[in-house]
Amino acid sequence: MSEPSVAAAPLNPSPPGYDDAVVKRFLIATVVWGIVGMLVGVVLALQLAWWPANTNLPYFTFSRLRPLHTNAVIFAFGGNILFTGIYYSMPRLLRVPMWSKALSEFHFWGWQAIIVSAAVTLPLGLTQTHEYAELIWPIDIAIAVVWIAFAINFFGTIAVRKVKHLYVAIWFYMSFVIAIPILHIFNNLAIPATLTRSYPIYSGMTDALVQWWYGHNAVGFFLTTPFLGLMYYFLPRAANRPVYSYRLSIIHFWALVFIYIWAGPHHLLYSGLPDWVQTTGMVFSLMLLAPSWGGMLNGLLTLRGAWDRLRSDYILKMMVVAVSFYGMSTFEGPMMSIRSVNGLSHYTNWTIGHVHSGALGWVGMLSFGILYWLVPRLWNKSKVYSNKLGETHFWIGTIGIVIYTVAMWAAGVTEGLMWRAVNPDGTLMYADFSTIVGYIQPFYWLRLLGGLMYLSGVVLMAYNLFMTVQQPSPETGAAPQPAK
Amino acid sequence: MAIFSGAREWVYPQHMRGTFHALRTWGSVPLHLLLFVLPWIMINGYPAARLDLPGRRLYLFGQVFTAADGFFIALLGIAAAFLLFFVTALFGRVWCGYACPQTILLESWVRPIEKFFEGDRSRRKRRDAGPWTFDKIWRKAGKWGAFLLASFLVSMAFAQWFAGAWELWTFQAGWVDYILVGVFTGLWFADFAWFREQLCNYLCPYARFQGALTDKHSLTISYDAQRGEPRKKGKAQGQRGGCIDCHKCVVVCPQGIDIRDGFQLECIACGKCIDACTSVMERFDQPTLVRYSTEARDMGKVTRLIRPRTVVYAGLLTALAGAMLFMLFTHSPLEAQVARAAGTHYTVDGDGYVRNVYMLRIANNEARGEPTAFTVEVEGLEGAEVQAPEVVLQPSTSRTIPLVVRVPTAEAPTNVPITVRVSSERDRVNLKATFAGPGDGRRSDRGYGQ
């Protein structure tokens, strides 16, 4: 009982033929890109609080680093942890090795090449200027090619599976594998002019609508559904408890994928978008509340009977905090899509706070929990190097998130109120925009502190995982315990 | 309806007196005063607590906060989070059992009302299982009517904090306030009459966080299995543990769990099971089998109050409290910012003076009172000639005025930091700005300084 029960791994060595080498590679890439992406985020936070940090070089200005941060944390960190989890759980859930080892390899190296090219082109100022779709057209084509290779491998594995029943995690993965290329390809349709420049085939409001159909579903089908898939695999494994409700998982899955795809226009409330499209975006976002909470419920109720372990098991702590943040941000999101609330919150730092409570809380914490759980198993170690450091990571990360989100929330409300404030004679109280920026600056420092704490936790984790791998493996003679 | 078959087991908690029940009952008195009475108290002519959203004012203990004090609000939020972390690290989910509005209102209002109309656990259970008789109908109607009234009072009490106590009860508040009272009456009614413990079990994020925030040294309610097991009625002495399996701890539980199953998500640490077990064990001259304990203690180790986590939280809380107290005491209703007039740098006037133009915004955040006069001075620049109009501001108004500062060319270096001082009879703020003049300053130094 003194050892965290999960961190002390019941070993589950990979069955013959399973390609765990590619899982390890994706896992290492996750940690590396995670640190890079979050470091860039901290630099951006500093730049907002203290402008000289923009330096005199164009490559390191806020405008060029910002897309680098978002792309790195979403597609490099988020993407790699998803692939780690998928390549680990797919063969185990379907009882066959991945369909093609060559395609797995191609997927890994192709994806890393894309990330590196993004890290080069974005600071150079080569961009399509569409949020989360900044990468220039040759890279876009590379993404499509790599993704199709991944999809073939993915569905090939499902086709040759040795089990009848497809576990719900696989359904969530499927939505990811199918939706992402559709979103990516249709949003990036463009006519190339030079090697680095292209013109989108949509213009004006149509372009904006397609962009946010893509942008919101990047959140939906990159940061939500596949991570729910990971939750459905790793949380019951870590807690060693049955999933609470099969029925709920199926119903909330279909509700989620059906409704999510319509919610994009809530990014364009009070714009040139026709009123009825705005209404569509708003009401579909509201209808997302219950389906999103279905995932939260299933995650939490799965922990019934393992709740006492929360006191000493930081892996479960991380997963619980992740699921709680998922619940909170999927409540906040629908509220912010209501027209009148959006009128206050839009364009303010509240949005940044909302996104980060989802990103740091849900995506980040879930990923860290999975990493701590996975590393001893993949490298055949009896335990994580230091549970104390793991605990510390949990605390420092949680405090970091709290500081970050509270600061941004308060900054957003401050901005929202100030932009609207009028004097008794009807003139604007804060007519000069820069005045309000002055008020926001202390919040930016506070946010930097929160981000720095979160990043420190990740660095601790990297060290801890590295040392875990360096430990000697237990005797090979020990009989592998089957997972219960 | 078939789809509403539901997984819920209706909980019929039995009434239970005891130490912890008394603790909560007495503790709920100041909490009720806080909720119902605090907004009525006036300090410095302002309500002791009111968040006036349309007016964008927060009144707190005689001070007035505006949107400009958002940072204070952020610190308040962070401090509240740390306080939760700190208390939970030491005492587990004590918030849930003794301070959460939901628990307090259920215990102080809902349970007594329910008991008054429908009797205790067994009678309620039997009546619910039975058919709809006249007796059942009037009791239910009476109970729900009382719930509705309670919901209305509670909603009004919460609305006092926003609309102002006097304004609300004399029906002078805005119509939006009364609509919100209506909506919240409905929500509280649904909670009182139906939702209850599901709020903690499914929706409340604090409940989850507190679970994750506890550790081996945190106080939680636990069952002493060593002494209690094997539980059995009627087994021979010596073979059985102390637990007589009377289920009293189960029937009193408002969350519907069996504490003997261990630390659970649903447990709100209210201590009713302790009161129940104490009352039973008393008869055997035994101490209670269910008690507040820590995992460390249960494993025969020492519970440490002072540990890195609690020390760090205490330190952070002290620092935050200090910062907030400082802000509270130095808080002034005078708010001012200065910024260089957009798009301008400096000009050399015909008389050889170097001219800088700033925009100076002054706000009088006093909520009421006489108009206040403000004067403007500039320091840090020899021989400066300052042109600024006198500003007289009504309460709750602001104005942006041009501030012109001129110095003879010979005395104007490249960039000089200056202090713009705005003062009224009572308050004063010093603002930093830069005076720009001819010279060979680098480009990056220009245009940014205020």
Place this chain on the structure above:
Amino acid sequence: MSKKQLDQLMGHGADNDGIEEYDNPLPDWWIGLFIFTVLFAVGYTVEYHFISGRSQDAAYLAQLEDAKERWPEFGKAVGVPTDAASIAEGQEIYVANCVNCHGANLEGGIGPNLADDEWIHGGEPDQIAAIVTEGVAAKGMPAWGGLLGPDKVAKVTAFVVSKKGTQPTSAAPTPAAAAGASAEAQADPVEVDPFDPADITDEILAAGAEVYKTNCAVCHLEDMTGQVGPSLVDGEWKHGGELSDIMNTVTNGIPETAMVAWGAVLGDEKVRDVSAFIYSKNQED
């Protein structure tokens, strides 16, 4: 439903890498919430679009009406005089306070042109007076009301009104970008008398330096490295770097930019001096 029927395993464990599943029913409130949001979505849509016929345009107009009701006095100002004495006095006030941004001939610069027929915030005398009084803080126009007082505001407005629509041909090109006005037909550029660089004297350079400091340094900076306007010492010339080119640019300005036609303001001699000064600065290196 009793506890016995809950928490039944489905027997998927063997297929799911050991992960078992219960088939517990969905919580009532969850289904209720889902149904409520769907009904709300339908109800809201019908109410918004078909019953009340709301739209964001209508919401905007309603807010505008509301503002008119709340602040009926907004934008109204004291009467603006039209007598010559007031206008003359207004001119003095203008020269003392407004020239920096609006130019000696009201042709604009940092602030917009006040001599044409384009009015961003309304061209009626009362509207102009209101802008002078309240300012346009977002664009850098200070609120002069407190500094000048209503009398001076009225007089300076009278002066501006008297110049309204005069389109000062001598000052010619409208700095249209700064004025936010459409590019109007521009007056013909003024021919510049040629001047030989060899004829530049120290007196001319000294005079030119003074002219530069007073008029040009605001935008091009004292060290000529440029801020609002481009650098004049980096060897790059968008409009020609010969002395005649510089004189031409200074005289006629650059249409569509904040570079004003200085010919009419400075006169030929000062234009020559300052151009020579700029030209010679580039010959030193």
